[in-house]
Amino acid sequence: MTEAQLTTLAGMELLVEYALGESSPEHAKGIEAVAAQSAAVAKRIAQVQTTLATLGVARADAANWRVTPEQRARLIALAPAKSQSWLSRLGDKVNEAFAALVLDSRATGQVLAGFRGGRVERHLIYRADGVEIELRISAGEMGKLNMIGQVHADTPAQNAFLAPATDAAETVVDVDDHGMFEVGVAAGVYSLVLIFAGRQIVIPSLEVAAA
Amino acid sequence: MTQPDQQLIERCLGGDQAAWTALVDRYSGLVYSISRRMMLPSEVCDDVAQIVFATFSRQLANIRSQESLAGWFGMVTRRESWRAKKRLRRTAVTEVALAVEPAAEAAEVDADEQKIAIRTAVQQLGPPCRELISMLFFSDPEPRYNEVAERLGIATGSIGPTRRRCLARLSENLRHL
Numbered sequence: 320m321t322e323a324q325l326t327t328l329a330g331m332e333l334l335v336e337y338a339l340g341e342s343s344p345e346h347a348k349g350i351e352a353v354a355a356q357s358a359a360v361a362k363r364i365a366q367v368q369t370t371l372a373t374l375g376v377a378r379a380d381a382a383n384w385r386v387t388p389e390q391r392a393r394l395i396a397l398a399p400a401k402s403q404s405w406l407s408r409l410g411d412k413v414n415e416a417f418a419a420l421v422l423d424s425r426a427t428g429q430v431l432a433g434f435r436g437g438r439v440e441r442h443l444i445y446r447a448d449g450v451e452i453e454l455r456i457s458a459g460e461m462g463k464l465n466m467i468g469q470v471h472a473d474t475p476a477q478n479a480f481l482a483p484a485t486d487a488a489e490t491v492v493d494v495d496d497h498g499m500f501e502v503g504v505a506a507g508v509y510s511l512v513l514i515f516a517g518r519q520i521v522i523p524s525l526e527v528a529a530a
Numbered sequence: 531m532t533q534p535d536q537q538l539i540e541r542c543l544g545g546d547q548a549a550w551t552a553l554v555d556r557y558s559g560l561v562y563s564i565s566r567r568m569m570l571p572s573e574v575c576d577d578v579a580q581i582v583f584a585t586f587s588r589q590l591a592n593i594r595s596q597e598s599l600a601g602w603f604g605m606v607t608r609r610e611s612w613r614a615k616k617r618l619r620r621t622a623v624t625e626v627a628l629a630v631e632p633a634a635e636a637a638e639v640d641a642d643e644q645k646i647a648i649r650t651a652v653q654q655l656g657p658p659c660r661e662l663i664s665m666l667f668f669s670d671p672e673p674r675y676n677e678v679a680e681r682l683g684i685a686t687g688s689i690g691p692t693r694r695r696c697l698a699r700l701s702e703n704l705r706h707l
Contacts, residue, residue, distance in 0.1 A: 331698035339694070363705070370701045373648045374667045376641075381670040383566040384559035394558055394579060398550035399542060399587045475617055477610075478581055491588065496616065516577050516614070 320349035322357040331363065338367040414518035418447035425528075441528070447520050449473065452513065456527060463503040464527055468511075470498035476513045476520075484508040484524075532653045535599040543590055554583065556650065557603045560642060564607040568615055578610045604642035605635070651703050658682050659696035666693065 324330050336342045337350045354361045377384075386394075424442035443454040451471040459465030470476045479492035479500060484507065494500045494513070504527055511522040533541075533552070541549035561582050565575040585606060586593065596602050652663045665678050679686040 328698060328702055331702050332694050335694045335697045335701065339697075341690075341694075363701075366705050367697070367701045370648070370697065370704055373644050374663075374697075377645060377648065378667045378672065380563055380567075380645075381668055381672070383563035384668065385670055386558045386562055390562070390576060390579065391554065391558060393576070394554045394583045395547075395551050397580065397583045397587045398547055399545075399590055477577065477613070477617075489588065491585070496613075514577075514581070516617075517573055 320346070320353050322353055322360055325350065325353055325357075325360045326363065331367070334360075334364050334367050335371075338364065338371055416448040416450075416518065416520050418445035418450070418452060418520050418522045420444075421446050421451075443525075445522050448518070450513070450515075450520050452511075452520070452522065454525075459503045461503075463505055466502050466504055466527060468492075468494075468500045468502075470494060470500075470513060472498065472515065474515055476515055478514040480512045480514075482510045482512065484510075532650055536594060539590055539594040539599075543594070550587075553586075553599075556646065557599065558583075559649075560600065560603055560646060561607045563645075564604060564642075565611045565614075568611045570611060570614055570618070574614050574618065578607060578614055581610050582607050598639070598643055600643040600646040601639045604639050608635075608638070648700075648704070651700055654703060655696065655699060658684070658692065659699055662689075662692060662696050663700060 320333075325334060333342070333346065333350065337347055342350065350360075350364075354364055420443065422442065422444040424440075440455045440457040443456070445452045445454075449472065453469040453471070455467045457465050468479075475496060475498055476494045479494050481490040481492055481502060481504060483489070490502060490504065492500045492502050492511075506528050507526075509525045509527055511525050513520045513522075533549075535553070535556075538549045538553050538556075542553065558579065561579050562575055565578045570578065582603065586603070593599070593602060649668070652660055652668075654660075655663065661682060662678065665673055665681065673681075675686050675689050679689055684692065
């Protein structure tokens, strides 16, 4: 056996046989002798062993990698498309509830003054499906408004999106483990979508405006 | 022929649905495997997968410059899975243990990249090697040799030599990556 033989594709088959422990004793001895003298052959043996090890890990994990046609279809439906909102991409299999407005400080005249360093805040409360969403909107920086939210629910929200009524891009809003979020946003009308496990709560036509 | 991630992303940004489907097929298994290994319930794994791919969909333009898409998917999936696990509070693992150390995270990213690299390399093999390797290593449950032989239309006795030939080809392809 020679280095030239073992560094061809046919030679690679001999190395695979060796790495699998399926070589005859003579072949194994021959390969080991060449590998001891040839860094190229030693490297190829290492490559084969790494390939087999990775395949072994893949085989052990095969059940975890399985994706059903239904799961696949749901992910395919999330393809980026200019005309589609994130809401329609989720599809109609998600349990969705629309939140109703319970309190708007602007309507009641109970504007919160002197809060947060003297800024005036507008206070809104929405409720749906056992979830209460509290929003405080005040003047922010660079001409934007600052919206602080607090989600009160048995299970925390995983994520949130602020989708403008125009074709402008949606804003991802990070909700922390305590259900709080904060976002700077231009005045306008939005849908606020809160994502929970297996369901979502939507505040449609949220008018983001100061007090 | 499988396309590199960056090319698929560019096609996605141009509205190519087939490119998006190819990326889902390439990375959905990885996403599900991570959340399932964390023993999350099936419906929570579905939620994690949807959040990860929805995030990917929205941030495509930013992600296209990422060096490793496997690394990105692994990192985001682990983050969302940890958040889901903490919410469920079904394990006795402490808050300290829930935090992933940077060295461990780096090792997991390397492992994710290897898994994606090998599956991509297998997809680049021609038939019957692609089918044979997929059946022997990526199928659950693992099929018996006679089932493999029947599916591929070859004699059971020739699976061994065919397997060696295909593994050699796969190793050679990976060597050139």
